[in-house]
Amino acid sequence: MLVLGIETSCDETGLALYDDKKGLLGHVLHSQVKMHAEYGGVVPELASRDHILRILPLLQELLNEGGYAKSDIDAIAYTAGPGLMGALLTGASVARSLAWTLGVPAAEVHHMEGHLLAPMLEDNPPEFPFLALLVSGGHTMLVEVSGIGTYRRLGESLDDAAGEAFDKTAQLLGLGYPGGPELSKAAARGDATKYKFPRPMMDRPGLDFSFSGLKTSVLTAVQKIEDIDAERDHVAAGFQEAVVDVLSKKVARALQQTGLKTLVIAGGVGANQALRARLQELGEKLEVEVRYPRVEFCTDNGAMIAFAGCQRLLAGERASLVVTTQARWDMQNLSAPQSVA
Secondary structure, eight states, X not given: XXXXXXXXXXXXXXXXXXXXXXXXXXXXXXXXXXXXXTTTSOOHHHHHHHHXXXXXXXXXXXXXXXXXXXXXXXXXXXXEESSOHHHHHHHHHHHHHHHHHHTXXXXXXXXXXXXXXXXXXSSSOOOSSEEEEEEETTEEEEEEEEETTEEEEEEEBSSSOHHHHHHHHHHHTTOOSSHHHHHHHHHHHSOTXXXXXXXXXXXXXXXXXXXXXXXXXXXXXXXXXXXXXXXXXXXHHHHHHHHHHHHHHHHHHHHHHHOOOEEEEEXXXXXXXXXXXHHHHHHHHHTOEEEOOXXXXXXXXXXXXXXXXXXXXXXXXXXXXXXXXXXXXXXXXXXXXXXXX
């Protein structure tokens, strides 16, 4: 089965072709970073318009690169949520129209499920069950993954997610957009011991996260600094150290509670080198295997949607004729495809 995956949940237009026998055959991606940089964040209306402009040319590019025709497509998978409603509707409309025209089935995919399953695209995918640290945009959560569609949320962010905290702190420090990567670059140049920031919710039991107070603490520190240019890198390093410390300690707590021996890190913040290094140390200490998707599949992409959709299509799932998208969508409401559970 040759599946076309379409991802348009936010500010990246991603398409991919995945074959259930041959694996990933190709993927293309257009990022809107330059367009949104002027505004310091994603403008939903502009994001939707750009998806409309890019999606069909990207599809043709994808087909041309692999030597395929539209008629070769056996099914289409698309992100149905969560995300920006206008952006989701763009991808869903194109996916369902194309499926109708070609006479092939379509499948709705949960964006976070796509991230969780992105490591399965690698040549040596992790085996179920595993613990997943999902740090993507507005989501930070720890999930016990027993199989495709079988997820138990162990903890999540109660306010700002880690990615949001990175972006907002970067903006506070006058760094570029997108904030996360720019803050990480600044942190690499700074002294993480110069500014000591709080580790939210570490003194409480449980596996939930909170980064709003950390962001406020950084703001208070910056307001007292006379020459921010001289201290920017050190503040960034102290902030990043606090986030990495919280994430790694909560992961350690979750591993000890569940007894799982495989840890998967997924989502955009999963590309952060400081976080990767700390979790790798943790894995060695606890004798846990630590796995990541390749860096290009940490951020939003069509490949993860094509893979996740393919698994559900193989199990016989089909989207209804009514096109639905969800800006908010609890992943625990997903069901496990029977044939791959």
